[in-house]
Amino acid sequence: MREVWPVTAVRKAESTVMASLPEGTLMQRAAAGLEKVAADLLVKHFGGVYGRSVLLLTGMGDNGGDALFAGARLAGRGAAVRAVQILGSRRHEGGHKALRMAGGRFISPEDVGYHDLVLDGVTGIGGRPGLPIEAVNRLRKVRAGVTVAVDVPSGVNVDTGEAVGQAVHAEHTVTFGCLKPAHVTGPASELCGEIHLVDIGIGRALRHGDSVLSVPEESDIAEWVRRPGPADDKYTRGVAGIAAGSTRYPGAPLLAAAGAQAGPAGMIRFAGDQWRQVVSRHPSIVATPGIEEAGRVQAWLAGPGTGTGPRALKTLEHVLEAEVPTVLDADALTLVAKHSRLLAGRRAPLVLTPHDREYERLYGSPPEGDRASSALALASRLNAVVLLKGHRTIVADPDGSVYANPTGTPDLATAGSGDTLAGLLVSLLASGLGGGRAAAAAAYLHGLAGEFAARDGRPATAEDLGDALRDAVASVRTP
Numbered sequence: 001m002r003e004v005w006p007v008t009a010v011r012k013a014e015s016t017v018m019a020s021l022p023e024g025t026l027m028q029r030a031a032a033g034l035e036k037v038a039a040d041l042l043v044k045h046f047g048g049v050y051g052r053s054v055l056l057l058t059g060m061g062d063n064g065g066d067a068l069f070a071g072a073r074l075a076g077r078g079a080a081v082r083a084v085q086i087l088g089s090r091r092h093e094g095g096h097k098a099l100r101m102a103g104g105r106f107i108s109p110e111d112v113g114y115h116d117l118v119l120d121g122v123t124g125i126g127g128r129p130g131l132p133i134e135a136v137n138r139l140r141k142v143r144a145g146v147t148v149a150v151d152v153p154s155g156v157n158v159d160t161g162e163a164v165g166q167a168v169h170a171e172h173t174v175t176f177g178c179l180k181p182a183h184v185t186g187p188a189s190e191l192c193g194e195i196h197l198v199d200i201g202i203g204r205a206l207r208h209g210d211s212v213l214s215v216p217e218e219s220d221i222a223e224w225v226r227r228p229g230p231a232d233d234k235y236t237r238g239v240a241g242i243a244a245g246s247t248r249y250p251g252a253p254l255l256a257a258a259g260a261q262a263g264p265a266g267m268i269r270f271a272g273d274q275w276r277q278v279v280s281r282h283p284s285i286v287a288t289p290g291i292e293e294a295g296r297v298q299a300w301l302a303g304p305g306t307g308t309g310p311r312a313l314k315t316l317e318h319v320l321e322a323e324v325p326t327v328l329d330a331d332a333l334t335l336v337a338k339h340s341r342l343l344a345g346r347r348a349p350l351v352l353t354p355h356d357r358e359y360e361r362l363y364g365s366p367p368e369g370d371r372a373s374s375a376l377a378l379a380s381r382l383n384a385v386v387l388l389k390g391h392r393t394i395v396a397d398p399d400g401s402v403y404a405n406p407t408g409t410p411d412l413a414t415a416g417s418g419d420t421l422a423g424l425l426v427s428l429l430a431s432g433l434g435g436g437r438a439a440a441a442a443a444y445l446h447g448l449a450g451e452f453a454a455r456d457g458r459p460a461t462a463e464d465l466g467d468a469l470r471d472a473v474a475s476v477r478t479p
């Protein structure tokens with residue numbers, strides 16, 4: 001699991017470590033890491049460092065200092081390095097001196113044009129969101145072969161992942177010490193490109209309790225997705241129940257079933273009008289038309305394609321009465337938003353999977369720019385795990401843990417995609433995984449499946465996700 005720390009925690013760790021080091025040591029470590037990534041990119045895209053043009057964008061703080069010292073190192077390797085002040089008039093004296101000594105030059109904002117590599121050192125963790133118009137106008141003149149953000153793309157809100165106004169859009173971000181929220185959540189994460197984490201030695205001073213988000217890694221998912229042991233039978237692996245579909249939405253049950261088939265449960269029960277279609281597509285599923293005769297399960301999924309009429313409400317009441325871990329998706333979210341009594345006094349774990357409009361129905365206002373805080377607010381209010389769908393899906397557990405999902409592709413924004421996610425999620429819950437981890441694992445595997453399904457520009461549909469989910473599970477399990 002990769003932890004994510006906010007600016008205050010980073011500053012605290014930096015000052016603890018800095019107190020025992022000669023002045024400037026951390027900046028030199030940062031600059032060395034930045035130079036390495038920049039040089040590798042120059043080699044990869046332009047065949048070498050020597051003779052390539054590099055532009056350093058600077059502001060008033062140490063972020064510009066990092067860029068200037070890295071630029072001085074690149075100049076020492078024969079790159080033609082220029083620096084331009086994008087924000088304010090105060091400059092980083094040490095960095096300026098180093099660049100001058102290495103043969104770099106300072107140019108006026110009027111003279112910037114194309115450069116092979118641009119290092120964005122306008123603002124870092126000291127940046128306030130939203131750049132002044134003068135800086136934005138200067139940035140507009142910059143044309144880059146490759147843009148590398150120093151620490152974070154300038155202009156973003158580092159602690160929330162919001163991108164206010166015009167922020168730098170980078171293909172790579174070189175960050176120092178640890179990940180910050182802007183790297184993993186919200187629109188800012190889309191402006192970062194590929195993240196390179198440089199160890200500057202502050203890790204030991206970062207306190208676990210100060211981290212605000214976690215990013216699951218492949219090894220976490222492999223550990224969480226239960227594998228059957230020799231003593232297991234279909235019941236001990238967990239029985240998942242799906243209550244889905246209606247004559248209006250007959251496809252949702254099939255897609256939810258396909259998602260569940262990729263998960264770790266040993267058996268799936270289905271209740272709904274499409275019971276015959278479900279069995280003919282998935283003969284291993286035990287299906288009945290009505291919820292009353294569905295049988296016992298270790299976890300329920302309710303909502304995909306059920307509609308919000310009286311029959312759907314009755315089914316949902318039945319599911320909730322079972323008091324087993326339950327995923328509420330799609331129409332079930334609309335129903336609990338309308339009938340708050342449904343969740344009153346609930347004890348068994350609950351996982352809700354809203355997109356933004358469903359979130360608004362449940363919470364009363366849409367998610368804010370700080371999606372992690374918004375997800376956590378709903379999780380606390382309803383005492384339920386909230387999986388807030390988005391480009392970077394957030395999972396918030398009422399116990400306070402928040403996960404930012406690192407996988408996925410915009411290709412997943414397709415009809416029926418959520419049904420497969422909900423199906424996989426209920427299978428994970430039925431296998432005994434806790435709500436937060438089950439939701440984080442489902443989001444991870446679903447995102448990976450989307451990447452697989454859309455590989456090489458293939459148009460992906462939700463129908464492709466069942467197979468792709470099995471490939472995703474296999475790929476996290478293969479070391």
Ligand SMILES: NC(=O)C1=CN([C@@H]2O[C@H](COP(=O)(O)OP(=O)(O)OC[C@H]3O[C@@H](n4cnc5c(N)ncnc54)[C@H](O)[C@@H]3O)[C@@H](O)[C@H]2O)[C@@H](O)CC1
Pocket residue numbers: 014015018026027028030059060061062063064066087088122123124125126127128129130131132150151152176200
């Ligand atoms: N503190 C440390 O120990 C280390 C810091 N490092 C670098 O230092 C950076 C932080 O440096 P600073 O704290 O100097 O902060 P920044 O360099 O991020 O910028 C702060 C300056 O920019 C101005 N500013 C920020 N946002 C603005 C806005 N929207 N409009 C107008 N002015 C704005 C501030 O008033 C301040 O003068 C990190 O991101 C990292 O790149 C690294 O060298 C590693 C060590």
Ligand SMILES: [K+]
Pocket residue numbers: 063120121122123124149150151152153154
């Ligand atoms: K920056």
